[in-house]
Amino acid sequence: MDQKKLEEQITQYPVCEYAFINPADIPFLEQVRYICRTECPQYGTSWSCPPAVGSVEECKERCLACSGGFLFTTVSEVNDAANMEETLATRLEHEEITRKIRDLFREQCRDVLVLSTESCAVCEKCAYPDAPCRFPDKMFPCVESYGILVTELAEKYDITFMNGGNVVTWFSLILYP
Numbered sequence: 356m357d358q359k360k361l362e363e364q365i366t367q368y369p370v371c372e373y374a375f376i377n378p379a380d381i382p383f384l385e386q387v388r389y390i391c392r393t394e395c396p397q398y399g400t401s402w403s404c405p406p407a408v409g410s411v412e413e414c415k416e417r418c419l420a421c422s423g424g425f426l427f428t429t430v431s432e433v434n435d436a437a438n439m440e441e442t443l444a445t446r447l448e449h450e451e452i453t454r455k456i457r458d459l460f461r462e463q464c465r466d467v468l469v470l471s472t473e474s475c476a477v478c479e480k481c482a483y484p485d486a487p488c489r490f491p492d493k494m495f496p497c498v499e500s501y502g503i504l505v506t507e508l509a510e511k512y513d514i515t516f517m518n519g520g521n522v523v524t525w526f527s528l529i530l531y532p
């Protein structure tokens with residue numbers, strides 16, 4: 356992976372902070388999966404969420420099979436961070452930037468694994484579980500769906516996860532072979 360080239364290329368996108376990470380540093384926790392199962396209305400409704408993504412152990416194996424990773428954030432200012440509709444609307448731009456950065460990684464290696472934010476919202480109604488995902492190339496499982504405690508990973512690499520009261524911080528993680 357030509358990290359220097361990537362660092363030059365990503366300057367064209369509004370990435371707030373980033374770090375090249377060692378997949379061995381990713382914290383996988385069953386408790387994160389427990390929160391998905393017990394608190395998230397998206398659980399069991401999307402190919403991008405558990406249980407469709409596999410067990411935490413399977414997700415961990417997939418990540419640890421990669422040689423490196425790229426963790427990055429984008430930020431969006433909102434009028435009221437408690438307003439979920441306003442907050443979630445800012446996610447679309449982050450997903451678009453994630454796609455563009457994913458493409459930069461793909462210029463160097465085909466098989467990248469991309470994890471991003473929240474449940475996939477590409478289709479109005481997900482095909483899960485009756486039919487395969489309609490757009491596997493656009494669909495990114497959310498980081499938490501893999502059981503990853505992203506705040507701990509961010510802390511380890513000095514990436515800020517609280518950027519102010521009405522600032523939403525979105526994370527993506529790209530893993531490469």
Ligand code: SF4
Nearest residue numbers: 475478481482488489
């Ligand atoms: S692209 Fe469509 S079918 Fe695939 S996970 Fe997203 S919403 Fe579901």
